[in-house]
Amino acid sequence: MLKDSLLGFFKKESSTGILLMLATVAAMTVANSPFKHFYDEFNQIPVVVSIGTLTIAKPLLLWINDGLMAIFFFMVGLEIKREVVEGELRDPKKIAVPAMAALGGMVVPALIYTLFNHGDPQAMAGWAIPTATDIAFALGILSLLGNRVPAVLKLFLLTLAIIDDLGAIIIIALFYTSGLSYLSLGIVAATIVILFLMNRYGIVNNTAYVLIGVVMWVAMLKSGVHATLAGVILGLFIPIKNNKASFHALEHSLHGPVNHVILPLFAFVNTGIDFANITARDLKDAITMGIVLGLFVGKQLGIFLFSWVAIKLGLGRLPEGVTWRHLYGLAILGGVGFTMSLFIGSLAFECSGEACLSMVDERMGILIGSLLSGVAGYLMLRAAPAGR
Numbered sequence: 001m002l003k004d005s006l007l008g009f010f011k012k013e014s015s016t017g018i019l020l021m022l023a024t025v026a027a028m029t030v031a032n033s034p035f036k037h038f039y040d041e042f043n044q045i046p047v048v049v050s051i052g053t054l055t056i057a058k059p060l061l062l063w064i065n066d067g068l069m070a071i072f073f074f075m076v077g078l079e080i081k082r083e084v085v086e087g088e089l090r091d092p093k094k095i096a097v098p099a100m101a102a103l104g105g106m107v108v109p110a111l112i113y114t115l116f117n118h119g120d121p122q123a124m125a126g127w128a129i130p131t132a133t134d135i136a137f138a139l140g141i142l143s144l145l146g147n148r149v150p151a152v153l154k155l156f157l158l159t160l161a162i163i164d165d166l167g168a169i170i171i172i173a174l175f176y177t178s179g180l181s182y183l184s185l186g187i188v189a190a191t192i193v194i195l196f197l198m199n200r201y202g203i204v205n206n207t208a209y210v211l212i213g214v215v216m217w218v219a220m221l222k223s224g225v226h227a228t229l230a231g232v233i234l235g236l237f238i239p240i241k242n243n244k245a246s247f248h249a250l251e252h253s254l255h256g257p258v259n260h261v262i263l264p265l266f267a268f269v270n271t272g273i274d275f276a277n278i279t280a281r282d283l284k285d286a287i288t289m290g291i292v293l294g295l296f297v298g299k300q301l302g303i304f305l306f307s308w309v310a311i312k313l314g315l316g317r318l319p320e321g322v323t324w325r326h327l328y329g330l331a332i333l334g335g336v337g338f339t340m341s342l343f344i345g346s347l348a349f350e351c352s353g354e355a356c357l358s359m360v361d362e363r364m365g366i367l368i369g370s371l372l373s374g375v376a377g378y379l380m381l382r383a384a385p386a387g388r
Contacts, residue, residue, distance in 0.1 A: 016259040017140025020338065023264040024271045024367070031272035039272050056221065061269050065346055068262045070217055070231035075254040076165050077235020082251065083162055085240050095163070097307050097316035098156055102163035104306025105334050106131040106171075109298030116290035123287050126348040126362055128171045130294025130369065132340030135161035136259060137370070138333050141378050149329075149381050150321040157330055160303070168340055169232050176347040177225045184223035188230075191216035195237040204243035206250050209234065226347060263339055270342050273363050288365040291341070295369030296376070299335035304328050329380035335373025341366045 030039045045060040058066070083089040109130035117123040138161065142154055191212050198209065213234035221227040240247045282288060307327060310316055318327065345362045 012143070014140040014143045016136040016263060019260060019264040020134075020137060020140075020267050023267040027268045027270075027272040028275075031274050032276065036272075036274065043269050043272075054218070056218070064262075064266055064269055065343070066221060066227045067217075069266060069343065070228045071254065072258050072262055072266075073169070073228045073231035074213070074235045075231075075251065075258050076162075076169075077232040078238060078247070078251045078254070079235075080162055080166060080232075081236050081238065081240065082247070083159070089159065089162070093316060095159060097310045097318075098159040099163050100310035100315065101303045101307040101331070101334075102160045102167060104302030104304075105133065105160070105164060105299050105331075106167050106302070108302030108305075109294035112298040113290035113294045116286040116293070120286065123290075126287060126291070126345060128168075128175065129341050129345050129348060129362060129366065130291050130298060130335075130337060131164075131171065132168050132337045132344055133161050133164045133299070133334045134336050134338035134340055134370070135165070136263060137336045137338050137374065138377075141333060141336065141374050142330075142381070144378065145381055149326060149384070150319070152319040153322055153326055153330060156319055156322070157333070160330075160334065164334075165340070168344065169229065172226050172344070172347065173229055176344075180224040181222055184219045185225070187219035188216055188223055188225070191219065192233060192237075195234070199237050199239050202239070202242060204239050204246065206238060206243075206246055209238055228343075266339065267342070270346060271363060271367070273361060273367075278361070278364060282361070282364065283368075287362055288368075291362060291365030292369040292372070295335040295337050295341070295366070296332075296372045299337075299373065300328070300331040303331035303334045307331070323385060325384040326381065329377055329384055331377075332373055332380055333377030335377070336370045337366055337373075338370045341370070 027039070030036065043059065043061040046057065047060055047063050048055065048057040050056075080089070089095050110127050113127050113130055114124070117127070135158070138157060139154065142149065142157060194212055195209065195216075198212070203209075213230060216234065217227050217230040220230045238247060238250065304327060311318060318324070342363065345366060349362055
């Protein structure tokens, strides 16, 4: 009975969002308890992998953020490729509105954050934090509404979020790189050429692609470009033609480990906020306010207004059964940045020791902005006319 109940839970779309919330609550509880030092020590467990002269030595926190999250981005790469080849991203008429919505959902939050922080070069490193949407959380909240919202609304959100993820990948590649190693970048380039040739000449052995992808990840880790991008690149090169069943099986096999293990673990190690160090002044800090208002106000305005403009220009139309009220509720829900915002925040404000004490903890802004967006979006969609 218990086994059946657990299997039923993990099959639900809302399960990932629930696990993320539980992981966050657990992290904050431990971080504000007498066991805080165990939490800190867990994150800093040294993990060393050495093969000959090649050594990768990082604390567990960074193995999760740089290593396990590369698997998440690998799944994102597979999803993007599937949508481009077989899904909604294949038809320009169907993606015009969600693409414009995703663009607005990145531009307006970034502008709001900049408005609050433009005079502080150090704080401006976090401009991209409120541009992200957490697809797992947003879809989880949407699924709680059942048939009260049109089924096509989920497809619209999924398309928007995939384009948003693509935007986040480009932002990470362009703006969050440092100390480039051209030798390592040369190895990355060589692996990409190999992946291209394998794809071009019809090699469909997924294991061979993954092995090359591991080499690319190590080289990218050493290059100064964030290593998770290797996951995206690898996902885009996995062939679908003459490999459809294997491709879909690979993508499906990643959903459980990523959604039920990797993302909750990422949330746990990154959200242990010590409230003893949080003051009322911190909550009014420009970084915090820029993130909160970027997510809660910027996302809904950007997504809704850019969608409205796209529709009025004749680039597309509202999906059948979707009202403007549904679209606005969805726009609010887009402000649930959580996982992707936390990830970008970890890149923007990488610090250690005393250097961290001079900066406001950006995670508080992410949690507040995401919570406001999730609750307000849910209530708006719940009050909208029932879908078909």
